[in-house]
Amino acid sequence: MTDSPSRTGFLDRIRANPTGRLALKIGVGILGTLVVVTGIILIPFPGPGWAIVILGLAIWAVEFTWAKRLLHFTRRHVQAWTQWILKQPLHLRALIGLAGFIFISAVVWLSVKLTMGIDLASLIWNFITGK
Numbered sequence: 001m002t003d004s005p006s007r008t009g010f011l012d013r014i015r016a017n018p019t020g021r022l023a024l025k026i027g028v029g030i031l032g033t034l035v036v037v038t039g040i041i042l043i044p045f046p047g048p049g050w051a052i053v054i055l056g057l058a059i060w061a062v063e064f065t066w067a068k069r070l071l072h073f074t075r076r077h078v079q080a081w082t083q084w085i086l087k088q089p090l091h092l093r094a095l096i097g098l099a100g101f102i103f104i105s106a107v108v109w110l111s112v113k114l115t116m117g118i119d120l121a122s123l124i125w126n127f128i129t130g131k
Contacts, residue, residue, distance in 0.1 A: 011062070025063050032060035032067070044107050 014020040039052030054074060060067035085093060109120050125131075 028059060028063040032056045035059055044111050046104060046108055 011024070014024050033056070035056030036053055037056075039049050039054075039056055041049075042052060043049035054071070057067055057071050057074065061071045085096065088096075112118050112120050
C-alpha cells in the first residue's frame, strides 16, 4: 500500500503542526472506529462485513503503526488462503464453498429468527411443499 506523493505531502503538512497532528490522529481514530464498529455489526449478515472492518483498519493504518502491521498481516493471510484454495482440486473447493454457504445460511437464518421472529426454514419448507 504505497501512498501517492500528493496525499503523503498533504498529510505531512498536517503533521508538521502539533495541532494538526493531534487533530489528524483523533480524526483518523474516530473515523476508523466508526467504520470498524459498523463492519463488526454487519459481519453476521450477508454482505461485506469483513471488508468494512478491513477498510476501517486501513483508515487507522494512515496514522497508527500497529494498524498498518495488522493490515499487512491480514493481507498476507488472505492472499495465502486464496492461493491455497486455488491449488486445491475442484471437488475440495466445492466442498469448502458448500460449507461456507451452509454457515452463512445458518447465520442469516439465526439473525432473522432472533431479530424478527421469522423462521425462514419453515417459510421455505411451506413454500416448497405448498402448505
